[in-house]
Amino acid sequence: MRLRALEFFSGIGAFAQAAPAHNIEVVAAYDQSEWANLAYEKNYGLKPVSRNLDNISLQSLPEADIWWLSPPCTPYTRRGLQRDLDDERARSFLHLITCMVERKPPQIIIENVEAFLHSKMHGLLNQALLTAGYYCSICHLNPKMFGVPMLRPRLFIIATLEPHILSTPPVAPHQSLASIISGKAESIYDLFLNDEVADKYEKVLNVVDSDALSNPDTTLICFTSGYYQCRKASGTLLRTQGGRLRYFSPTEILALLGFDASYSLPDHFSLPICYRLLGNSVDVRAISYLLKSLVEVSDK
Ligand SMILES: C[S@@+](CC[C@H](N)C(=O)[O-])C[C@H]1O[C@@H](n2cnc3c(N)ncnc32)[C@H](O)[C@@H]1O
Known part of the structure; x- marks a missing residue:
């Protein structure tokens, strides 16, 4: 029915x-x-x-x-x-x-x-x-x-x-973070934190190294609506191979929340808007x- x-x-x-x-x-x-x-x-x-x-x-x-x-x-x-x-x-x-x-x-x-x-x-x-x-x-x-x-x-x-x-x-089998987000860092956004922001908030940021994404012990913290503002405990950042910090992309967060690969936010949305919406979702x-x-x- x-x-x-x-x-x-x-x-x-x-x-x-x-x-x-x-x-x-x-x-x-x-x-x-x-x-x-x-x-x-x-x-x-x-x-x-x-x-x-x-x-x-x-x-x-x-x-x-x-x-x-x-x-x-x-x-x-x-x-x-x-x-x-x-x-x-x-x-x-x-x-x-x-x-x-x-x-x-x-x-x-x-x-x-x-x-x-x-x-x-x-x-x-x-x-x-x-x-x-x-x-x-x-x-x-x-x-x-x-x-x-x-x-x-x-x-x-x-x-x-x-x-x-x-x-x-x-009891669901463990999924690797690397496989969930693979290929989902869309290029329409600049996902890197500028160095000033990264230095200013260094102490409160939760960061994972990109090499650790395949490690079963690596856990991301909850992405919240304050993610773009780097509020304390507002979501995990990724340290790339070159050592720079970047945000997880909107498409990566959608995948982590279990949205289908065909779901996308409108292209004209800015990163702060995307993160506000994603941080509120379920x-x-x-x-x-x-x-x-x-x-x-x-x-x-
Ligand atoms: C926790 S979020 C829910 C998100 C949603 N479940 C999703 O899948 O993305 C709360 C939502 O309620 C909306 N909202 C808050 N107060 C409202 C109100 N008084 N009237 C209508 N919508 C409201 C917000 O715009 C926000 O999208």
């Missing part, structure tokens, strides 16, 4: 990337970022509804079997000052919680950072879902579980009107694993 999904906070469309393999069609996507929406439309041919979700009307949302939500994580992170429910960036998600318990889509998946688990927002969400009759479970997933040596721990909340059991994630393999479990529930 083909399932219909709504993708909220759609960004560059990690959910839309995973969905077709599970016979799921995204019938509408929503995001306020014009950049994200351009990338989404270029790759999926569907134009996301470009608006602030703070006050979207329930009546305007089409019927769907699955709601996927990937709301901003900053209200729950230390860098975002953990203002939680008091953060105005949490308003859209709060509004969508009221929408979901009124509409009651059969399946809901919510993605966020691990710190979300201890937030007041999570308490409120959980209470609302249980009161509305949902079965809820929590899943912690990381690219390493899918064989990719990269840190990107994420929390997923799964809520279904029918009981569900998530299968144990498969591991496609993690979504795929969850969808596989949920589609099995729907098929019963």
Whole structure:
């Protein structure tokens, strides 16, 4: 059976990337970022509804079997000052919680950072879902579980009107970083850090040598939206054979996140824009694993 999904906070469309393999069609996507929406439309041919979700009307949302939500994580992170429910960036998600318990889509998946688990927002969400009759479970997933040596721990909340059991994630064989990124350093960008920036931030940068990419112990740290600005712990840089530091390219990061080789960001996007969008996105393999479990529930 083909399932219909709504993708909220759609960004560059990690959910839309995973969905077709599970016979799921995204019938509408929503995001306020014009950049994200351009990338989404270029790759999926569907134009996301470009608006602030703070006050979207329930009546305007089409019927769907699955709601996927990937709301901003900053209200729950230390860098975002953990203002939680008091953060105005949490308003859209709060509004969508009221929408979901009124509409009651059969399946809901919510993605966020691990710190979300201890937030007041999570308490409120959980209470609302249980009161509305949902079965809820929590899943912690990381690219390493899918064989990719990269840190990107994420929390997923799964809520279904029918009981569900998530299968144990498969123990995936290790994939070499060198093979994942091979041939994906696109030439349209100058990926090298200028020496001044490299010297200034040297102490806080996480760097791997290109020779170490085939080493099974080498692990990349999470690429975040602050990668281009070289913020502390914002993503790994690569020391090339000649000793210079370069960023991982957008295409390399897409591959590390599990996007298909045919996915590409529009050519006119600058590197800071690309990294902002990629830093916000989600591991496609993690979504795929969850969808596989949920589609099995729907098929019963
Ligand atoms: C964590 S990112 C989700 C990224 C997405 N899952 C992907 O695959 O790339 C959050 C997204 O929500 C969007 N967003 C944040 N606040 C919003 C709001 N109030 N209304 C609509 N979109 C919003 C941002 O533009 C961003 O793309």
